[in-house]
Amino acid sequence: MPDTSHHLSASLGADLRALRKLRNVTLTALAEASGKSVGWLSQVERDISHPSIEELKTLAQALDVSVSLFFGQAPAIAGEEGYVVRKGARRQIGTTNDGLVEELLSPDLTDDFEMFHSTFESGAQMDHFESRPTQEVGYLISGRLRLWVGAHQFDLQPGDSFRIRGEPYRWANPWDQDAVAVWAIAPPVY
Template identity: 40%
Template sequence: MPDIACAGNADDAAPLDWIGPEIKSLRKARGLSLQDLSALCGKSIGFLSQLERGKSKPTIGALHDVAAALGVQVSWFFPHGESAEPSDGGVVVRRERRRQLTFDSGIADYLLSPNLSGQLEILWSVMAPGSDSGDAYQHRGEEGGVVIKGTLELWVGEQHFVLEAGDSFTFESHTPHRYRNPGSTPAEIVWVITPPSY
């Protein structure tokens, strides 16, 4: 359930309420009614209406579904941080220039890739204790990652895994998946996704 936050340190991130209006703008630009969008993404008209008005926040999976129905990647909703240094040449992302999405569920995703025009996306997720991705979701591609700190519970299809710091994983993203931090301390995970789904 995201609130969008500005790039940079999570401690000084200011929430922005622009995801709903952005979804509404994209929907209208594509000539879709709420009913059309509902049919395309499988979410109720009521939920979508509340989302567009800022009365509801999507889970990570719901944001994937809505973005796919609108023909964009989730990265469309990442606010752009400070402009990249010309000397970074589309190769490097400086810590203070990372783009970030902060979800109400307690997950902050930092985009580590300088752009999403290639075949690879790298995210650093910081998950508060008890936070989760919401209902299982799926998208095209393959993804993997490594738990840097804490504990990650991962469901891929009917399989359930508990991963600790240093454990890694890979799976095909078209398999329904979800995850959560069951621990009492924050979990940090680096994800690699191809092709980019954000």
């Protein structure tokens, strides 16, 4: 089997533990869902064992996250681990199905909130309203973004910010330029 550990997140174990706890899944339940032993999962969470790609896919499916969550972060500069995420080292989270590229700005997924650099591609839109039990705040850096929160529609310009408190929302970028925002979510959703 090829060694893929150099492509994995440096915080894989901590991220896996944080995701499991966020979803209120016990080690035993995750072991049953993934067909693995509790001992092996414990070793993965402590970065003693390194899962294969297929094992990561199974864990991602059991936790209802994209497998890409576990990849894509460049190694941190010595002494910066857990503190600094350089521009070229951001980890892509989620999918680009809706024309949205989300990059994690935090060093890992162990905080009580998540912070993202979100790029809404020109012409992209979220076709359905989504509602989640979170508080979210965003700040538009560049481009324009149309945002619906409940029955309200807003056209955002650079420098505008917004808040969503568990209401149904969706977005669209019908303009010719990508929109870029910083988006914070609490509690974490990934």
